[in-house]
Amino acid sequence: MTTGARVEIIGLTKRFGSFIAVDDLSFTVRPGRITGFLGPNGAGKTTTLRMLLGLIHPTSGTATIGGADYRTLPHPLQVVGAALEATNFHPGRSGRDHLRVLAATHGIPDTRVDELLELTGIPAFARRRAGAYSMGMRQRLALAAALLGDPGVLILDEPANGLDPEGIRWLRGFLRHLSRDQGKTILVSSHLLQEVEQTVDDVVIIANGVLVKQGTMAEMQGGGGILVRTPDPDRLAAALTERSIESGPDRGGALLALTDDLRAVGEAAYAAGLPVWELTSKAADLEALFLDLTAGGNRNLGDGVTGQEGVA
């Protein structure tokens, strides 16, 4: 069981001709946490991950794992496990044989292959030719491949794509187990916020190759204000104003205080002699926030800068 290393992206840039796929991107992925790497399709997520894994040469900037360039790792599969695209299997080779080929590059025994096929729940299917696999099976096989060398860092590109709800729930639990119980560093990309919302601890959002926002999920979820119900909202509003907390009326006669400090609101109500019927921190509408952050036009649609689907 290997605990994770820190992944650091510093000033990473990739140009394909005149097209800037990734533009001066910097962020950090911390060990023992699951980081969601979010952005609409074509935002540059896959290009970033491929640069991190030494598959694409950056125009400038660096991407390191535990301070090292992926290409300098002597036994990379034991440091980083990556599942990039779940479709990358030879259709005539069985899933098990695909893993055996990978295992052979690192001298990993076949027993480890079978162990992982059990763990990802595809031991029987894995002996059939990969051409007949469903998307969900490919995802599980790709995950098994990533875990082959028991790496401390996992990099998964859209791992929930094509999984059924049961599969998504399984993946969620599995990733949590790997990060919380085993301390692995996990970076999960997705173009759908709700897919990772319940799983990730940290979020990095990019759009059009540029970093839009990064922070913990808790920070992202905060900022929605505090909803408070009391018999006399106007008096409470005045009491809050005294403590320089702005507020405004909300639905159903409630008051929305524009702060994250539950305690300050409670104390203001107490000082004003008002009973409190409800006091809740209101989560920001993440979906709206995500759409808002990544708005401003998808560069891959409409304006002629197309033909980059393969790299983005």
Next chain:
Amino acid sequence: MGAAVKAELLKLFTTRLWWGMAIAVFVAGAAFALLFAVLFTSESLAEQSGPGGIPTGDAVQIANSVYTGGLSVGYLLMLTIGVMQIGMEYRHKTITSTFLAIPRRARAMLGKVVALLIVAAMYGALSLVGSVSVGAIALNLRGADAFPSGEIVRTLALSLLVLGLWALIGLGLGILIPNQIAALLIGIGTAWIVEPLLGLAIKASDFGRDHVAPFMPTEATNAIINAVQSSPDDVRLAWWAAALTLAGWAALLAGPGIWRTVRQDIS
């Protein structure tokens, strides 16, 4: 390094391609040995040989030709394996997992080269089992000397080298022409049709016949194994010079191909 080679060999032996090729190589070896053994020992043909354009040669050349008769098909099969070894990786995008496992790409490609040479030697041995067993029996039955000289052994060993070098030519083609089907058609078309026609044109001039034609891949291949000659006027390289020439062709195609693979973005 050894691990990279082992993984590459495992890649080949975990798809159906390998045993189809094995059957083809064995059958081609046996069938051509039988055909040539009958053809080159035919008295009526031998009498009118030479000017009539019928291939001629001494006992050694005949035995060489019989045992390596399947080679003309064999080396194209190796060319195919070379093209497909890398072509499949591009087509099914497994090149990504190959370079994730071995990010030092030159090492990964060297693993492919060594694996191709091993595979070619294995197929070559299989082809020889077919051609020598069938050919020796056929030559004996026709009253010809089945093993006229120790040179035969050298020829048999060199035929393995020929197959390995053609596999590397295929590897180079497979990288330089990323579309697998196009690479196969161009490779086989060039070896079987374009080069012989080009050879005829080149041989029309004395300079071409003496200084250009012998260095063509197929001509060099025939010189290495010292097969029968279709025209006694043709200039032939010594076996070692021919081997170097074919190795040069393999390096010319595989070298830039590997260099390109090491540098390119895999997306």
